[in-house]
Amino acid sequence: MSDGESNAMDVDPIPSSAKGKGKAVTTQYTEDETLPWVEKYRPVTLDDVVSHKDITTTIEKFIEKNRLPHLLFYGPPGTGKTSTILAMARRIYGSGYRKQILELNASDDRGIDVVREQIKQFAETRTLFSKGFKLIILDEADMMTQAAQAALRRVIEQYTKNVRFCIICNYVNKITPAIQSRCTRFRFAPLPITEVEKRINTVIEAEQVKLTEDGKKALLKLSKGDMRRALNILQACHAAYDMTSETEIYACTGNPLPSDIETLVNSMLSDEFSTAFKLISTMKTERGLALQDLLTGAYEYAETLDLKPHARVYLLDNLATIEYRLSTGGSEKLQTTALLGVFKNTVELTTRN
Numbered sequence: 144m145s146d147g148e149s150n151a152m153d154v155d156p157i158p159s160s161a162k163g164k165g166k167a168v169t170t171q172y173t174e175d176e177t178l179p180w181v182e183k184y185r186p187v188t189l190d191d192v193v194s195h196k197d198i199t200t201t202i203e204k205f206i207e208k209n210r211l212p213h214l215l216f217y218g219p220p221g222t223g224k225t226s227t228i229l230a231m232a233r234r235i236y237g238s239g240y241r242k243q244i245l246e247l248n249a250s251d252d253r254g255i256d257v258v259r260e261q262i263k264q265f266a267e268t269r270t271l272f273s274k275g276f277k278l279i280i281l282d283e284a285d286m287m288t289q290a291a292q293a294a295l296r297r298v299i300e301q302y303t304k305n306v307r308f309c310i311i312c313n314y315v316n317k318i319t320p321a322i323q324s325r326c327t328r329f330r331f332a333p334l335p336i337t338e339v340e341k342r343i344n345t346v347i348e349a350e351q352v353k354l355t356e357d358g359k360k361a362l363l364k365l366s367k368g369d370m371r372r373a374l375n376i377l378q379a380c381h382a383a384y385d386m387t388s389e390t391e392i393y394a395c396t397g398n399p400l401p402s403d404i405e406t407l408v409n410s411m412l413s414d415e416f417s418t419a420f421k422l423i424s425t426m427k428t429e430r431g432l433a434l435q436d437l438l439t440g441a442y443e444y445a446e447t448l449d450l451k452p453h454a455r456v457y458l459l460d461n462l463a464t465i466e467y468r469l470s471t472g473g474s475e476k477l478q479t480t481a482l483l484g485v486f487k488n489t490v491e492l493t494t495r496n
């Protein structure tokens with residue numbers, strides 16, 4: 144049986160029983176309770192993809208005019224790149240779309256010979272559809288070596304007649320210019336907090352999550368525009384607690400509470416060196432804080448402090464240096480004392496005329 148003859152064996156991940164029910168959710172999602180929410184609430188149609196209306200509208204036009212170019216989606220994690228291309232595939236091929244696409248991830252063997260062979264087989268051995276082309280999705284393409292990308296460029300050209308490529312990555316500058324120029328680029332920006340909130344509200348209602356207002360605020364802050372992160376935190380908290388407030392959100396993610404950060408930074412600014420150091424050490428042990436978390440929190444809190452411009456520049460520059468040292472294996476203890484020293488010098492720079 145050629146793939147083009149029948150889609151009888153294709154399984155639409157959205158069971159028909161789940162279609163057309165519910166109020167708040169525009170499209171219905173699978174009822175499989177075991178699924179992670181990121182999958183359960185993955186956008187089904189292009190309309191479900193929030194925030195990137197300019198991108199989805201352009202793609203709709205490409206489809207309507209049957210002029211789909213090769214695509215390059217880039218942007219930070221959890222912003223809807225994979226969801227968009229899957230919704231697009233469903234829009235083009237219908238529920239049997241899985242058979243019309245080839246998805247290759249970084250975890251698959253991506254030696255260029257393997258890729259070439261897979262693509263060749265996919266492009267050549269399947270019957271062509273009236274739609275005219277098949278879709279190959281290369282996810283996490285920024286993990287491909289330069290050599291593999293160079294070979295890919297030839298492959299793209301070779302199969303342009305009946306295959307469209309969608310290249311997905313986080314860092315577009317890691318994709319060779321030759322490939323970039325063969326694709327239409329779309330940037331997926333971090334999702335605005337209001338859009339994450341709308342979507343989260345839908346899930347909260349559907350799953351009957353008990354989340355306080357300060358809990359929601361903390362969740363949105365920690366999501367940083369990454370919907371996957373927001374959904375994962377929400378699901379973890381829902382599983383772990385009957386009622387989720389700010390404290391549970393921070394406990395669940397291992398992030399320090401803003402009030403703890405405030406106490407620590409204020410101590411570094413005004414207490415004796417040894418008193419502040421003792422407080423940091425105690426809190427690090429009791430709350431299981433890592434210096435990296437403390438640094439991030441201190442950086443955010445420092446934005447609210449009233450500092451002279453040159454003192455602020457000094458502080459930010461040195462926070463960045465400590466972060467760099469930490470990431471290259473610097474000792475936690477030494478860098479903690481360095482952090483303390485940085486805050487002390489900042490105070491001095493601010494109070495000096």
Ligand SMILES: Nc1ncnc2c1ncn2[C@@H]1O[C@H](COP(=O)(O)OP(=O)(O)OP(=O)(O)O)[C@@H](O)[C@H]1O
Pocket residue numbers: 180181182184185186191192193194195218219220221222223224225226227312313331334342370371374
């Ligand atoms: N724009 C969006 N609209 C609706 N849901 C979204 C959006 N972006 C992300 N999500 C949710 O987050 C999950 C992860 O999204 P997706 O896999 O599309 O992200 P991605 O941009 O491809 O991330 P990565 O770069 O890590 O692969 C989806 O299953 C979906 O539930």
